Amino acid sequence: MPTFESRHGLDSRAGTALFLKRWLRRPFAMGAVIPSGRLLTEAMARETVQALEGRPGHVVELGAGTGEVTKALLAAGIPPSRLALIERDPELAAFLRRHFTEPKIIEGDAARLPELLAENGIAPIAAVVSSLPLLSLPTDVVNGIVHGVFEALPPGGALIQFTYGPTPPVPSALRQGLRLFGTRGGRIWRNIPPAVVWTFRRPPAA
Numbered sequence: 001m002p003t004f005e006s007r008h009g010l011d012s013r014a015g016t017a018l019f020l021k022r023w024l025r026r027p028f029a030m031g032a033v034i035p036s037g038r039l040l041t042e043a044m045a046r047e048t049v050q051a052l053e054g055r056p057g058h059v060v061e062l063g064a065g066t067g068e069v070t071k072a073l074l075a076a077g078i079p080p081s082r083l084a085l086i087e088r089d090p091e092l093a094a095f096l097r098r099h100f101t102e103p104k105i106i107e108g109d110a111a112r113l114p115e116l117l118a119e120n121g122i123a124p125i126a127a128v129v130s131s132l133p134l135l136s137l138p139t140d141v142v143n144g145i146v147h148g149v150f151e152a153l154p155p156g157g158a159l160i161q162f163t164y165g166p167t168p169p170v171p172s173a174l175r176q177g178l179r180l181f182g183t184r185g186g187r188i189w190r191n192i193p194p195a196v197v198w199t200f201r202r203p204p205a206a
């Protein structure tokens with residue numbers, strides 16, 4: 001019986017080798033040495049499906065890398081036509097294009113999210129799933145990215161983001177400024193490194 005990977009033509013070993021190569025080149029931009037493990041990607045996908053709550057529109061994935069979270073989103077039943085992947089690294093974007101034919105793949109900087117979505121005609125947005133290494137990015141860059149995400153999301157829409165750190169991946173000043181509330185999943189110890197999935201929402205204006 002064909003596996004999910006063979007059906008989707010995704011070679012995990014090639015992905016891991018490329019990921020490591022890009023980490024050696026740009027460790028802070030990659031934020032991890034190897035792609036996310038299955039338990040973490042499944043948790044990200046579960047949170048995303050829950051956050052959709054029947055909302056129409058696209059699921060936007062930031063920092064898609066070699067597509068491990070993408071695979072989990074597809075396996076969780078999100079139709080490929082609803083997925084838009086954003087990846088800044090040209091080699092990784094080319095890898096994604098070779099392995100995923102249906103989702104929209106955009107090579108670009110997540111800090112320009114609203115512009116990238118407008119340029120590519122992607123609207124409305126139902127949820128944003130991010131594996132960006134927010135902990136290793138400068139505060140002003142994180143501010144710009146998170147502001148862009150909540151500019152793109154409709155009221156009540158969710159940002160799903162994992163972190164390896166002990167604190168929420170969106171800093172407290174930024175959460176307060178945007179009136180975000182976050183919910184924390186359990187730590188996934190069997191990921192390298194162990195990770196936590198957070199979901200952030202901004203309540204609809206009163």
Ligand SMILES: C[S@@+](CC[C@H](N)C(=O)[O-])C[C@H]1O[C@@H](n2cnc3c(N)ncnc32)[C@H](O)[C@@H]1O
Nearest residue numbers: 029031035036063064065087088089109110131
């Ligand atoms: C920790 S890796 C996650 C890759 C994959 N989603 C996974 O979970 O295995 C972070 C990814 O974000 C990408 N990235 C970093 N900064 C970015 C930015 N500003 N815009 C878009 N992608 C970015 C990196 O190139 C890398 O592929």
